[in-house]
Amino acid sequence: MAQNDSTTGGVMLAADGTPLKKSLDRALRAQKIRALALIAPLLLFILVSFVFPIGEMLLRSVQNTVGTDYIPDVLPNVVVELEEWDPASGEAPPEAVYRAMAIDFSAAFDNKLHTQLGRRFNYETPGMSSLFRKSGRPVTKLDPESGNLKEAFLEIDKDWGRIDYWATIKANSGRYTINYFLAAFDAERTLDGIKLKDPDERVYQKLLLRTLGLSLVITLCTLALGYPVAWLLADLPARTSNLLLILVLLPFWTSLLVRTSAWKILLQEQGVINDIWIWLGFEDRLSLINNQLGVIIAMTHILLPFMVLPLYSVMKTIPPSYLRAAKSLGATNTVAFLRVYFPQTTPGIGAGGLLVFILAVGYFITPELVGGADGTFISNRIYYQFSASGNWGLAAALGTVMLVVVLMLYYIYDKLVGVDNVKLG
Amino acid sequence: MTKSANDGAFVEFERVQKSYDGETLVVKDLNLTMPKGEFLTMLGPSGSGKTTCLMMLAGFETATHGEIRLDGVSINNIPPHKRGIGMVFQNYALFPHMTVAENLAFPLEVRKLGKSEREEKVKRALDMVQMGSFGGRRPAQLSGGQQQRIALARALVFEPELVLMDEPLGALDKQLREHMQFEITRIAHNLGITTVYVTHDQTEALTMSDRVAVFNDGRIQQLAPPDELYEAPQNSFVAQFIGENNTLNGVIQSISGDRCTVKLDSGDVIDAKPVNVSKVGDRTQVSIRPERVEINKDRLSKDAHTLKAEVLEFIYMGDIFRTRLRVAGTEDFVIKTRNAPDQVRLQPGQQIEIGWLAEDCRALDA
Ligand SMILES: Nc1ncnc2c1ncn2[C@@H]1O[C@H](COP(=O)(O)OP(=O)(O)OP(=O)(O)O)[C@@H](O)[C@H]1O
Ligand SMILES: [Mg+2]
Numbered sequence: 001m002a003q004n005d006s007t008t009g010g011v012m013l014a015a016d017g018t019p020l021k022k023s024l025d026r027a028l029r030a031q032k033i034r035a036l037a038l039i040a041p042l043l044l045f046i047l048v049s050f051v052f053p054i055g056e057m058l059l060r061s062v063q064n065t066v067g068t069d070y071i072p073d074v075l076p077n078v079v080v081e082l083e084e085w086d087p088a089s090g091e092a093p094p095e096a097v098y099r100a101m102a103i104d105f106s107a108a109f110d111n112k113l114h115t116q117l118g119r120r121f122n123y124e125t126p127g128m129s130s131l132f133r134k135s136g137r138p139v140t141k142l143d144p145e146s147g148n149l150k151e152a153f154l155e156i157d158k159d160w161g162r163i164d165y166w167a168t169i170k171a172n173s174g175r176y177t178i179n180y181f182l183a184a185f186d187a188e189r190t191l192d193g194i195k196l197k198d199p200d201e202r203v204y205q206k207l208l209l210r211t212l213g214l215s216l217v218i219t220l221c222t223l224a225l226g227y228p229v230a231w232l233l234a235d236l237p238a239r240t241s242n243l244l245l246i247l248v249l250l251p252f253w254t255s256l257l258v259r260t261s262a263w264k265i266l267l268q269e270q271g272v273i274n275d276i277w278i279w280l281g282f283e284d285r286l287s288l289i290n291n292q293l294g295v296i297i298a299m300t301h302i303l304l305p306f307m308v309l310p311l312y313s314v315m316k317t318i319p320p321s322y323l324r325a326a327k328s329l330g331a332t333n334t335v336a337f338l339r340v341y342f343p344q345t346t347p348g349i350g351a352g353g354l355l356v357f358i359l360a361v362g363y364f365i366t367p368e369l370v371g372g373a374d375g376t377f378i379s380n381r382i383y384y385q386f387s388a389s390g391n392w393g394l395a396a397a398l399g400t401v402m403l404v405v406v407l408m409l410y411y412i413y414d415k416l417v418g419v420d421n422v423k424l425g
Numbered sequence: 426m427t428k429s430a431n432d433g434a435f436v437e438f439e440r441v442q443k444s445y446d447g448e449t450l451v452v453k454d455l456n457l458t459m460p461k462g463e464f465l466t467m468l469g470p471s472g473s474g475k476t477t478c479l480m481m482l483a484g485f486e487t488a489t490h491g492e493i494r495l496d497g498v499s500i501n502n503i504p505p506h507k508r509g510i511g512m513v514f515q516n517y518a519l520f521p522h523m524t525v526a527e528n529l530a531f532p533l534e535v536r537k538l539g540k541s542e543r544e545e546k547v548k549r550a551l552d553m554v555q556m557g558s559f560g561g562r563r564p565a566q567l568s569g570g571q572q573q574r575i576a577l578a579r580a581l582v583f584e585p586e587l588v589l590m591d592e593p594l595g596a597l598d599k600q601l602r603e604h605m606q607f608e609i610t611r612i613a614h615n616l617g618i619t620t621v622y623v624t625h626d627q628t629e630a631l632t633m634s635d636r637v638a639v640f641n642d643g644r645i646q647q648l649a650p651p652d653e654l655y656e657a658p659q660n661s662f663v664a665q666f667i668g669e670n671n672t673l674n675g676v677i678q679s680i681s682g683d684r685c686t687v688k689l690d691s692g693d694v695i696d697a698k699p700v701n702v703s704k705v706g707d708r709t710q711v712s713i714r715p716e717r718v719e720i721n722k723d724r725l726s727k728d729a730h731t732l733k734a735e736v737l738e739f740i741y742m743g744d745i746f747r748t749r750l751r752v753a754g755t756e757d758f759v760i761k762t763r764n765a766p767d768q769v770r771l772q773p774g775q776q777i778e779i780g781w782l783a784e785d786c787r788a789l790d791a
């Protein structure tokens with residue numbers, strides 16, 4: 001008698017006798033491969049154009065390089081000889097270091113690296129750029145065998161005897177460095193070790209706090225302006241609310257640059273708003289632009305839709321019967337709103353707030369155009385380090401700090417509110 | 426704020442009209458008086474204005490015209506939260522971010538009751554709906570029937586004198602619905618609450634209510650206790666709407682007191698009771714319940730009119746037999762007979778004679 005039993009030894013078997021788990025896996029594999037094939041082009045695109053470059057940038061924040069070469073590869077002999085020297089001794093390095101420098105410098109000169117090297121050291125100790133530039137050809141003329149190189153260097157420029165210069169070179173003799181991060185946190189290496197800079201020289205801390213602070217203010221402004229709008233939209237019949245929603249989205253159809261420029265025209269000293277202000281009979285023109293106020297006004301406007309949309313989509317799902325129920329139970333309008341309606345909109349507030357805040361923290365164009373001196377964000381400084389100053393390492397370090405700060409805030413937010421509570425649509 | 430003359434009345438609608446768009450009246454001239462403690466059901470087809478009436482009573486819609494009084498006091502200008510009316514919504518409207526106990530405590534908190542008093546009342550209300558151990562749960566963790574009970578408990582916990590329920594059992598399955606119908610009436614009667622209940626399930630209306638108001642087209646068509654509504658419908662809408670019903674059309678041939686004869690369009694003559702016909706020659710629609718049709722001629726009086734009928738279909742339904750006949754030109758004349766040992770089972774094609782007591786056949790408006 002054939003036994004009609006599909007289990008042997010506790011394992012479920014499919015109709016053809018293979019274990020059920022295995023045939024299920026096989027059936028699902030085709031689906032998985034299909035899914036993978038569908039996302040493959042995008043995945044590849046993101047890897048090539050986004051993940052790699054970002055990873056490379058992040059690496060740059062710790063790599064100790066000039067151009068594409070590591071400093072210890074450009075100054076191999078100097079690095080070895082400096083190991084023996086202690087900057088704390090208060091004396092210039094010995095003859096051997098100068099001889100090594102003569103050899104390495106000539107090689108760097110041949111590879112046209114010596115000016116870059118100077119600029120690189122200059123980030124940390126100003127003055128070294130001009131020293132390296134000036135010394136270019138004279139150093140190549142020196143004879144490494146002469147035995148009196150220290151004097152020869154000092155003859156070319158007496159700055160070659162400065163201990164802090166040599167200390168800088170020694171501090172950069174590794175392949176990796178934390179100096180960029182020190183700079184990003186407004187710290188520096190001194191002869192007495194790592195220290196914070198003088199309070200009035202702490203640029204980046206101030207910038208970071210300002211970026212976070214202004215972003216917070218902007219987020220609160222969008223919430224204050226967006227909440228009632230979203231509520232109204234959610235309350236209206238579908239036809240009207242769709243029309244009004246298009247008006248909310250209208251700004252998206254104009255380029256960011258155009259919108260920011262429009263704010264420039266509106267807010268400037270001789271602009272529309274100030275003209276109306278004067279026409280109303282006031283004496284002094286308001287300074288609404290090239291300061292923090294200008295950034296807050298323009299960015300609140302630009303980021304408003306990102307607050308309204310998540311709020312709207314959450315409010316849309318709250319039936320009006322909740323408010324009615326609250327009122328029938330004896331709650332006044334205010335109590336019904338605060339105790340019943342508002343708590344149910346927190347997922348929307350969370351989503352909108354997170355979205356606006358993170359977008360604001362990374363904003364660049366608007367603070368650049370309307371921010372003036374005290375309204376710039378950290379992204380503007382990063383851009384400056386990339387383009388004008390060429391200090392990619394510091395730019396990368398600042399970018400990394402920004403990334404970590406945002407991730408940390410996200411983590412805190414998750415602990416406080418719970419990301420599951422965030423609803424985007 | 427004048428006390429109304431009508432002292433027995435607790436809820437009163439007087440000449441109330443309502444229009445949403447300024448063009449059509451959704452509620453037309455509503456007059457209704459309810460004594461304290463009554464369980465009144467508003468029954469009617471979709472769109473007949475039941476919810477609208479309830480919302481006007483609760484204060485979420487304003488009457489376009491007329492006056493609504495509660496315990497003799499006009500409440501037209503009192504906001505909903507001051508009316509002290511308990512309400513059960515169709516989707517329950519339990520606050521999802523609060524636990525069951527917090528939901529129940531909400532009306533007590535806004536009334537500024539002390540903590541211990543609150544807890545005690547919440548506990549009592551939960552026990553009343555047999556949900557005592559569910560206080561810590563969220564509404565989403567409850568089944569439909571359990572949510573329903575909590576909604577009921579929440580509407581009652583602050584001891585309102587009037588409770589409104591808008592199709593509270595609409596989302597439940599049949600068995601649970603029947604159970605909850607029983608629970609609701611039990612609780613309402615025990616607490617002596619005045620209840621206005623909306624449904625479009627007629628069985629629900631008939632089984633639960635002291636009186637039923639049948640709505641159609643923005644008007645109350647009939648307001649009567651269930652048995653009267655079923656047995657003595659005042660017009661053909663009510664007759665059609667409540668229960669199963671056979672109708673025949675014709676003209677009044679003679680009237681004498683509470684008897685009349687009707688000449689049907691097929692030429693046959695039948696006996697009926699005039700309800701809202703006044704004179705010979707009026708067109709009328711007569712209405713007769715399937716279970717009141719007699720197929721045994723011996724049980725009718727000698728001079729009763731009878732009709733010839735042909736059996737078209739016989740359906741065995743367990744407790745009853747349902748037979749479809751061709752009578753006086755219509756093919757959907759239905760009779761119901763009890764499944765008794767001596768009951769005949771009719772065969773399709775069989776020719777029979779049917780009749781009825783004149784008072785069971787009501788001559789209504791055409
Ligand atoms: N807010 C509103 N605005 C405009 N018209 C409305 C509104 N609410 C209801 N109506 C209209 O009023 C009429 C009566 O509606 P109502 O909700 O009172 O019916 P109902 O008897 O409760 O029906 P149902 O049994 O389907 O719940 C309907 O024609 C409806 O379209
Ligand atoms: Mg309704």
